[in-house]
Amino acid sequence: MKRIYILRHAKAQKEIKTDDFSRKLSKRGKNELKALFESLQKYEIKWDKIYASSAIRTKKTAQIMAKYYGYDKKDICLIDAFYEADEMGLFAFLKHLDEDIENVLLIGHNPALLKLCELLSSLCLHSFPTSSMLCLECENFKNLKEHSAKLVFFEHIKPLKEN
Template sequence: MKTLALFRHAKSDWSDARARDFDRPLNARGQRGARAMGEYIKSTNRKFDRMIASPAVRAAETVEEASKAWGCTFKVEWDRRIYLASSATLIDLLKELEGDPASVLMMGHNPSLEDLIFDLVPDDGASPLRDVVEQKFPTATFAVLELDVDRWCDMAEGCGRLVELKRPRDLDPSLGPSLID
């Protein structure tokens, strides 16, 4: 069995209309959300063998803020393919992992992370958390999937179970949707 954790970047700043999408930083709520999720991950005592992340500014800042709160000190592998990826691209990236780690944390973007959950977790009623993702996979959300494979290269549609899902608003209601930002 393999463990795949997915962490969507936190809320980004849209105040500069001229900024490239790739270069958008976190806004204040995003910084708070990333730290809160880092504290949550720390509280779960989960360990990851690898962390792969999009190098987009908002993803990198989410990693930085969450890592401070979490106390995570391992090396992040930045992979530009995660930015604007399809679910199929993310699956290919995971299948290519060297060293066959037992657990991987991927920091990325929607809709690819949400689509990855839909592709890996069957819509058979066995995973009620999948229904929550169908409603929305908000920024700074953390999800954990258990994959029924011995090697990453054996991943296929429907091989997973969504066993954990935590949204920022679950930790602090002020981190939920807002009309202001």
């Protein structure tokens, strides 16, 4: 079985002086990623490949997660098209992944990620907050169909902060 890990980037700074693409992670965002990582310790997670939007906040989120999991940050694939991608573009991207990949992490932006999760599974999500990760399982990428993936877990940052 293949696993698709979907992570929304961490909270970014609310700087008016810079464009959206260039916004950096906030201190809160970095702290939430640490809380997410600690919560994810109950799962066995190892990625064969990490793909992320090339936006600054998403790139930094990928680098932090790579560090936590011992993944070489030089192997992170930054994809410009992920910045403005919709769920169908991400779906098509997944269908073209090399079948040698067993576990893939996608890091991107809403609303595309929320809609992708709903497209791939039978979920109806009310939100997909920053620093939250959803994991789905499927038979393979090439024959991936709408609503065919099974939920493995959804670590939602809101409940993590309440503990």
